[in-house]
Amino acid sequence: MNPIALAERLLQLIPVLFGISAIVFSMMALTPGDPVDVMLGDSLATPAQRAAMRQDMGLDLPMHERFLRFLGNAVQGEFGTSFHHRRPVADVIAERIPATIELTLAAMLLALAIGVPLGVLAAVRRDGWFDRLATVATLLGVSMPGFWFGILAILIFSVTLGLFPVAGRIGYSSEVPFVTGMLLVDTLVAGKPKAFLEALRHLALPATTLGLAMAALLARVTRSAMIDALRQDYIVFAEAKGLSRARIVLRHALKNALIPTVTVAAIETGTLLGGNMIVETVFGWPGLGRLVVEAIFTRNYPIVQAAVLLYAVTYVLLNLVADILYTMLNPRVRL
Amino acid sequence: MSAAPLLSIRGLRTVFPTRQGLVRAVDGVDLDVAAGECLGVVGESGSGKSVTFQSVLGLVRPPGRIEAGEIRFDGRDIAGLPADALRALRGGDIAMTMQDALTALNPAFTVETQIVETLRAHRRVQGGARALRATAVELLARVGIPDPESRLGQYPHQFSGGMRQRVMIAIAIACRPRLLIADEPTTALDVTIQAQVLDLLAAMRAESGMGMVLISHDLGVVASHCDRVAVMYGGQVVESGPTRAVIDAPRHPYTRGLLRSRPDLAHPERPIVPIGGQIPDPAAPPPGCRFRPRCPEAGPGCDAPVALRDLGAGRAARCVRVAA
Amino acid sequence: MSALAAAAPETRFAAGLHALRANRAAMLSLLIVAGFAVLALLAPWIAPHDPTEGDLLRRLQPPAWMEGGEAAYPLGCDALGRDILSRLIHGTRVSMSIGVAVVLAATAIGALLGLLAGYLRGGFDVAISRVVDVLLGFPYLIFAIGLMAVMGPGLANIVLVLVIKEWVMPCRVVRAETLAAREMDYVEAARALGETTAHILFREILPNILSTLLVVATFRMAAIIIIEASLSFLGLGVQPPAASWGSMIADGRQFMLDAWWVSTLPGLAILALVLAINIASQGMRDAFDPGLRA
Numbered sequence: 001m002n003p004i005a006l007a008e009r010l011l012q013l014i015p016v017l018f019g020i021s022a023i024v025f026s027m028m029a030l031t032p033g034d035p036v037d038v039m040l041g042d043s044l045a046t047p048a049q050r051a052a053m054r055q056d057m058g059l060d061l062p063m064h065e066r067f068l069r070f071l072g073n074a075v076q077g078e079f080g081t082s083f084h085h086r087r088p089v090a091d092v093i094a095e096r097i098p099a100t101i102e103l104t105l106a107a108m109l110l111a112l113a114i115g116v117p118l119g120v121l122a123a124v125r126r127d128g129w130f131d132r133l134a135t136v137a138t139l140l141g142v143s144m145p146g147f148w149f150g151i152l153a154i155l156i157f158s159v160t161l162g163l164f165p166v167a168g169r170i171g172y173s174s175e176v177p178f179v180t181g182m183l184l185v186d187t188l189v190a191g192k193p194k195a196f197l198e199a200l201r202h203l204a205l206p207a208t209t210l211g212l213a214m215a216a217l218l219a220r221v222t223r224s225a226m227i228d229a230l231r232q233d234y235i236v237f238a239e240a241k242g243l244s245r246a247r248i249v250l251r252h253a254l255k256n257a258l259i260p261t262v263t264v265a266a267i268e269t270g271t272l273l274g275g276n277m278i279v280e281t282v283f284g285w286p287g288l289g290r291l292v293v294e295a296i297f298t299r300n301y302p303i304v305q306a307a308v309l310l311y312a313v314t315y316v317l318l319n320l321v322a323d324i325l326y327t328m329l330n331p332r333v334r335l
Numbered sequence: 336m337s338a339a340p341l342l343s344i345r346g347l348r349t350v351f352p353t354r355q356g357l358v359r360a361v362d363g364v365d366l367d368v369a370a371g372e373c374l375g376v377v378g379e380s381g382s383g384k385s386v387t388f389q390s391v392l393g394l395v396r397p398p399g400r401i402e403a404g405e406i407r408f409d410g411r412d413i414a415g416l417p418a419d420a421l422r423a424l425r426g427g428d429i430a431m432t433m434q435d436a437l438t439a440l441n442p443a444f445t446v447e448t449q450i451v452e453t454l455r456a457h458r459r460v461q462g463g464a465r466a467l468r469a470t471a472v473e474l475l476a477r478v479g480i481p482d483p484e485s486r487l488g489q490y491p492h493q494f495s496g497g498m499r500q501r502v503m504i505a506i507a508i509a510c511r512p513r514l515l516i517a518d519e520p521t522t523a524l525d526v527t528i529q530a531q532v533l534d535l536l537a538a539m540r541a542e543s544g545m546g547m548v549l550i551s552h553d554l555g556v557v558a559s560h561c562d563r564v565a566v567m568y569g570g571q572v573v574e575s576g577p578t579r580a581v582i583d584a585p586r587h588p589y590t591r592g593l594l595r596s597r598p599d600l601a602h603p604e605r606p607i608v609p610i611g612g613q614i615p616d617p618a619a620p621p622p623g624c625r626f627r628p629r630c631p632e633a634g635p636g637c638d639a640p641v642a643l644r645d646l647g648a649g650r651a652a653r654c655v656r657v658a659a
Numbered sequence: 660m661s662a663l664a665a666a667a668p669e670t671r672f673a674a675g676l677h678a679l680r681a682n683r684a685a686m687l688s689l690l691i692v693a694g695f696a697v698l699a700l701l702a703p704w705i706a707p708h709d710p711t712e713g714d715l716l717r718r719l720q721p722p723a724w725m726e727g728g729e730a731a732y733p734l735g736c737d738a739l740g741r742d743i744l745s746r747l748i749h750g751t752r753v754s755m756s757i758g759v760a761v762v763l764a765a766t767a768i769g770a771l772l773g774l775l776a777g778y779l780r781g782g783f784d785v786a787i788s789r790v791v792d793v794l795l796g797f798p799y800l801i802f803a804i805g806l807m808a809v810m811g812p813g814l815a816n817i818v819l820v821l822v823i824k825e826w827v828m829p830c831r832v833v834r835a836e837t838l839a840a841r842e843m844d845y846v847e848a849a850r851a852l853g854e855t856t857a858h859i860l861f862r863e864i865l866p867n868i869l870s871t872l873l874v875v876a877t878f879r880m881a882a883i884i885i886i887e888a889s890l891s892f893l894g895l896g897v898q899p900p901a902a903s904w905g906s907m908i909a910d911g912r913q914f915m916l917d918a919w920w921v922s923t924l925p926g927l928a929i930l931a932l933v934l935a936i937n938i939a940s941q942g943m944r945d946a947f948d949p950g951l952r953a
Contacts, residue, residue: 019793024805031809143934145885147892148908148926155915233438239394240433241453241506242426245418255443274800278889282912293893296808308797308805316796331490332442 009323013316020312025070028305029063079306084295089302093288093310098181099169100287103280104272106184106203107211112265115215119222119261124249126227134219141216146275150209150282157205167284170199206283210275214268221264225257232256259329266322270315339410340367341546342391342514347404347414349383349390355618360386360399362570362620365643368514373540373547375557375578377593378567381614384550387567388516390414392431393421408514427457430512434519436499440491446502447471447487450509457510474505478535497528501535508539514546515539521556533560554593558582563649566590569615569625572643576650586652588632624654632656675870675947685942691935698748699755706745707731711900713739719918735920737910743920746902747928753903754932757814757887758880761821766876768822769829774860776830777837787830794827799882800889807895817896821883832875836868870947877940881933888929904929 036053045053054060057080058069073079079089122134158166170176170183174195179186184203187196229235230253238252276289284290288307295303349361361383368374378384389395391406393416406414413424425431433439440449450471454460460470468487475483478501491499500520507515517536521529537560540547551557557564558578565575566589574587585591592610599605612629615621621628623638630637636655643653679685698705717740721728728735734743776787794802806820840846840863849863890896891905899906904925911921 015789016792016796019789020796023793023797027805027809139934139937140930143881143930143937145888145892145905145908145926145929145933147889147905148922148929151908151912151915151922152926155919159916233433233435234441236394237431237433237439237503237506238441240392240425240431242422242424242456243452244422244456247452247456252441252444256441259443270798274798277800277804278892281893292804296804296895304805304808308801311801312797315798315801319796330443332492 024309080302096288102182106207111211111214115218118219122223123226138216147278210279229253229256270318341370342368343407348402351399358617373561375561375564382567383570430507431516435523436503478505516548574652678946682942688935688938699752702752706748708742708745710746710749713741749902750904765825769826773830773833777834874944881936
């Protein structure tokens with residue numbers, strides 16, 4: 001993508017981001033109940049104290065001014081104070097982000113590692129028994145509710161077989177110095193292979209649960225893209241050149257088939273963000289998703305507001321990444 | 336033809352199972368190509384001309400298969416060869432170009448990659464990456480692509496139609512094949528470029544002494560570049576012989592129909608008469624002569640099977656009304 | 660497809676039905692979906708027990724085929740001693756009615772806006788497309804969870820929240836198809852004949868994209884059912900004591916070790932229904948819209 005096209009694409013983001021902020025703002029502004037009441041709870045504050053607090057939070061301003069204030073603050077990463085934690089929302093959220101990124105990346109890599117080979121093999125053996133089996137498996141994968149799969153996985157692999165821990169990211173005995181916040185990285189940096197394996201064991205089930213539906217989806221996309229690629233004239237010509245079957249399938253067909261696959265993978269990573277809430281709740285994974293779910297039930301609206309905005313912005317940026325990857329992989333549209 | 340031909344096809348039958356039944360796309364084809372010779376193969380789409388040479392290269396896609404016949408290349412029967420041996424032959428001793436270079440070249444790879452992988456597959460170049468690259472440059476130069484060094488790193492879509500066709504020819508001749516099968520080399524091209532590509536093919540043949548098969552639906556293309564011509568219809572060869580002789584005095588009604596259906600530059604006043612009717616249903620060809628339903632000269636006796644008859648002077652025709 | 664579409668939508672639809680009937684897996688799946696629909700419609704008459712009345716003596720009673728089970732409670736009981744089969748049957752009602760309501764409303768709204776945006780273009784199209792872009796900017800579940808948190812749980816709110824997000828899907832499809840149809844001969848002919856815009860939209864264009872819309876709608880219904888179950892699982896959906904598959908799974912979670920059936924069976928119900936809808940919608944796509952088949 002050349003700089004001009006990229007700049008154009010970035011400009012298009014502005015109205016979308018504005019609209020997203022407006023929706024997130026109004027979601028919270030229209031919430032029934034007074035945030036000050038929620039914040040102070042049952043504490044004995046005088047009406048004057050309450051009024052002062054309202055003014056402090058800008059709740060007495062007209063709606064449009066409150067929105068502008070919200071926008072200005074959001075751009076600076078300022079989302080107020082978490083009711084529950086009595087700390088800045090940005091700090092509370094920042095703490096949780098590495099765990100969520102680690103889980104999401106692991107799920108995405110797993111999905112790619114399972115989905116792409118599955119799709120390639122199914123396409124090459126089209127209508128054979130492997131293809132039929134893969135079709136059934138991918139249909140099950142996209143039809144399975146993730147939280148249910150997670151619960152079953154815990155029952156079978158953790159509780160019954162004892163292969164994996166039931167919840168959390170790492171055992172209490174391991175101490176890992178903070179570098180990136182992603183334990184798989186930090187344990188390696190600290191040179192603690194035992195802790196690394198422990199973190200990996202904790203990550204295995206949640207990442208599998210989260211990545212399962214995406215693996216199924218990627219397998220279907222890869223399969224149909226491969227079938228399409230293998231039908232093309234350039235495959236016949238590659239055969240006529242005397243290339244090996246492996247090179248024809250894995251280079252000539254796959255490089256073209258990966259264009260839609262990688263695009264879908266980038267977009268679907270955004271969907272994984274949504275799945276995080278469920279999976280983190282099921283596996284007690286201390287990430288952003290679980291924070292949001294907790295915040296909803298404690299009516300900790302500043303956290304919910306900031307997190308929803310963060311998720312949406314990340315999702316939009318991932319779509320941009322998908323576009324850029326598409327042009328990079330596809331020489332024909334490279335400008 | 337005194338010496339054994341380079342390619343010799345005898346009784347080739349290639350079939351495709353379909354819902355309507357078994358389609359004999361190629362049904363008893365005999366063809367010869369001598370070393371250094373150019374054979375033109377002419378017919379409408381669906382005549383079996385392309386499938387015949389896909390069979391030669393082992394490129395018939397399952398469930399299609401060669402059911403009968405032999406294909407001798409350099410005296411060796413290659414019809415039943417295992418996949419590995421066929422692969423060594425393809426792009427090595429027998430190369431092919433396709434109708435449209437835009438779809439035949441992989442859009443996701445540079446021209447260099449697509450030339451070099453062919454050289455690698457057949458281990459035709461000694462030395463490492465630099466030698467391979469040098470050979471690729473040389474090949475592009477040979478097919479008349481200006482500034483080959485800088486164009487090597489480009490993708491197919493960055494070339495014009497004619498230049499792309501040249502790239503494809505460069506890939507085909509990369510391993511110095513002894514036989515080049517050019518499948519409709521001009522159909523996808525502008526008229527002005529058609530002649531250039533045909534001339535290039537002729538020049539490559541003259542340079543290397545390779546045999547060539549030029550598949551076309553256009554008798555004109557074949558007439559100017561081929562020593563001999565074979566006319567195919569309904570999966571069979573209906574007439575063959577030296578090009579000049581066949582065009583000057585066609586012996587099969589279908590060949591006559593083909594000649595009448597195209598403009599004649601020497602006699603522009605002659606009307607163009609298209610062949611009436613449609614090609615037969617490949618799943619249920621008419622019994623006897625396949626051309627009978629469309630033949631203006633059909634009469635009694637045409638509904639019996641008819642063999643390709645040797646007419647002498649290297650000519651043959653598949654018509655009961657032709658006397659030897 | 661375009662030539663066919665222009666010719667006669669009725670014939671194309673009939674051809675699609677014919678192709679669908681030949682697809683055994685799709686027909687079986689449709690039958691399963693129909694079975695679930697019957698359960699949903701007749702839930703109060705079919706369910707053997709009251710789904711909300713528990714008998715604490717039957718707390719976590721196993722299914723009939725296990726030791727300690729009894730035939731009157733074939734799939735056992737939950738932690739409050741409520742009959743799981745009856746709750747599953749009533750849960751079908753919740754899942755199906757939310758799925759159908761959301762898809763119907765979203766399709767109606769989305770199709771109308773999509774038709775207008777694609778046909779009128781100009782400012783209206785720009786406005787609609789902007790809104791679509793913004794709504795697409797939210798991951799589905801995040802949007803639903805955020806809005807549910809604000810609006811509070813409940814059946815009507817779930818439907819409302821999901822429709823607010825869901826109409827975008829049919830709208831995009833219809834808008835694209837309308838933009839294409841606009842340039843086709845049959846529409847130009849209708850315009851030349853002086854037909855009203857309403858006539859062109861609803862009598863000329865809409866019938867031609869109906870089969871595509873049907874495929875999208877069934878395919879989306881599967882997604883909606885999973886999303887509703889997810890919301891209910893998190894406690895943001897249908898509220899107790901009403902039975903929803905998602906909340907049943909959540910309820911049974913803590914007893915998983917002693918009473919696996921409480922969570923496992925509702926999950927199987929979701930899997931069966933969603934799988935059947937997915938297979939059916941794939942069959943319909945292959946039958947009605949071969950062009951969509953990748």
